[in-house]
Amino acid sequence: MEVEITTLTRRGTAIMRRANRVSADRIEFGRGTGNEVPLTDIRIGLDAMALTRSDGRLTVQKLGATPLRVNGQPVDTAAVAPGDKIELGPYHLEFRAPPEGSDAALSIELSQPLGDAFDRLRHQSRIGLQATGLSKRTSAWVGAGAVVLLFLIIPIVLYGAGIISPWQKDKPTRLGAVQMAALAWNIGDFSNSHRFFAANCTSCHEKSFTTVADRSCLACHDKTANHITPAADVGPLRTRLADSSCVHCHEEHRGVRGTIIRSEGLCLDCHRSLTETAPKSVYHDVRGFPNGHPQFRATVVTDAATPRVERVELGRDTPPVDRPGLKFSHAAHLVKGGFPKLGYKQLACADCHHAEPGGLGFQPVNFAANCQTCHQRELVFEGAELPWPKGQVPHGSDTGIVSAVWNFYAAKAFQGGVVQPAALRRAAGIGGPPQSDQANPQELIAQKTQAALGLIFDEQRGCGYCHYGNGAKGAFDTARMIPAAANATDDKHPAFVVPVRLQSRFLPQAQFDHSRHAAMQCGDCHQRRAAEAEVPLSSFGQVSLNQPVPEPIDIPAIEKCTGCHGGQGAVVRAASTCTTCHKFHRQEFGVMRESTAVGH
């Protein structure tokens, strides 16, 4: 079969024709290149239609899914003749009268060019995210620009232009846009006490690219105490201390717990080698805690009269003895069961030791608050002729008592002569021949006064019951009292009783906080006292009532602390560092730094 194929291509109004001849028994049309007549449009099947000739009749046959229409009618097979019009997918085929030498002739035209429909569809279909207008580049620029503007440029401009002002008194900070921008740079939570000016960065950060100056701190903290006494000879460490600034040990933006950097390294920098760098220092070297920390040294009074104190190491077999100038025995007071005959119950620690406000330590013990209730009777000399009603001698000024007694007898002499009072004789056991009324009155007054003072300062039931005198071996030299009192001036006040120097802290270099150990019993640490409270009066003997001896103190050694406290990195013990027990700024050493003298 010889078929003449004419391909028509329209370009605007022009029609281009391209003719060729195909010779085959069966002519197939389709997208496949094996077809006798390949049709290149994508919409047409690989094998779409076949044209055959049988008995001079032409027949078309649908081969695939591509719709075939002959003269508008969908068909699978149909006989065709010149003049018939065939729609094969997007192609229009038309049979014409065959020229000479041909069995058939037909023209083929792509009547529904893909271009229109396809291009339109492709145009409508926004496939891929880039087609939606999203742009990685644009959003990258916008995002990065916004971050730089909001979090870099604006804060710097606000700071540089002085818009972020330092905190001012009576001008509370409000959280506005400026403050929000400033706080965007905040590197961490503020300490609670500084939060009220947290947004006023310039209160502390006066200049950029430098640390916070001491000046900023001292604007408020001008009373901050020194670390060492101004007279201490610590060699080069004094300069080192002077050169260190507040931020060396204090750091803000570290959370509500505060600004103190409690790292032991800061203290150990100097304290680990004090004996080398500051040989005149009284302190021992410390290389850490618990290992490397020296044994505690209790400060005890060795001579209350002078006075003299010394630091004695704890933890030895023989505990340090305190001599505060008082004949006092804890054991005698804590005796189990108390003193029923006198109607006194057993004393407990809290009967005499009252916590300070805040609970750190205890209020000083004194006669009026802690002793008088039971020991008033030691100062009552009933029947004795004394200036006070019922012979009740007041507790207090020794010079005053001497003067009062002397004046009492002087007044009596002035009124009508001094006689030896029988009662006084009886009470004091003073015998001897009767005094002559004609004797020198001044001498007589002195005699009477001295006799009375011997009674008052008696060691069995007078002042000497608890106190030591200034005489030899703690005796009271009553003969010396009258002339000494007579010569007393406002500036020079004689003392006949050794001053009492009760300490409320035996480890004054540390700040043991009793309130933070309130869950414990006193005896957990003060074990000697706890043991004493278990001794009944019957087995107590006559240890101290008549011959009191200075008693050992009961302050626990470092081993008691290290049972619960570990170093700063401790995990299974309480993490403790230098400042857990010690204070850096010591009020007793004066102001550390004058705000006007601060250069950095």
Place this chain on the structure above:
Amino acid sequence: MSVSDQLAAAGVNRTERHQSFLVYGGFFYLKIAFAVMLASLILYIVDRPYGGRYGGTWAGYILGIAGAGLIVWLTWFGYRKRSYVDLHGRLVSRLSAHVYLGLALLVVATLHTGFEFGWNVHTLAYALMVLVIASGVFGIFTYGRYPALMTENRGNLTTHEMLSRIAGLNDELRNAAVPLDDATATLVERAVETTDVGGSPWRQLSGKYPGCATEAALAGIATAERNVPPELEEAYRGVHVLLDNKRALLRQIRLDTSYKAMMEVWLYVHVPVTFALLAALLAHVVSVLFFIPVAIRG
């Protein structure tokens, strides 16, 4: 010179070229990443400042510098990775390093923070970094999951071919709908005119096209067919078949679009947020240095 030619020229054998970036070089970069993470962890544990760890201790500074260095390097790496010109066969190697060291960065930077977060530029930088890493991880997930699904769904057709077929179906529908009643013909015409493929990012990602005109036309013709005169039954059936074919193609191409969008979308987070992160990192570093807070603490 094609990429494969370049790879060949660089002496990279075929097996190596086709190795996944995840297993590249016997997990070489995974090992490096583990080493980095382990070193960071040791540094973090060894440094025990009193009062808690944070970015301002000596270990914190080391981790911070390492983290910042990694961020800049990974960004540069990501940028260079796009360039095929200069690969010399290192594409897989680069991608492997980018992925594993990017994951290691999460550990380094997290330890740098000391787990201290707040409403500030520093935590912003960290949050952006986490977002970048998370989007990258999602990217790895999509690269592992969607190519196989795409192949399965496409059935050897390209997007171009699918669209061509739909366009052809549209043409056929337009012709075939001629004998239909006006209402149905209008529905078919609408289906032809409004062929929704792609569109907004959400449509592309979800693959859901509510109000699809083809679906509406199918519903319309199903109703119309009940009362159609016998002589037109075939015409209706023809259009119905065409619409069914179009719906099947639409489902295919929409699913394809959705897969493609899933494989692309992470980059629209990964890349812009990386640049926002670089900006935040700059602000973070400048703000810290601006008020050098204190000496490094031991």
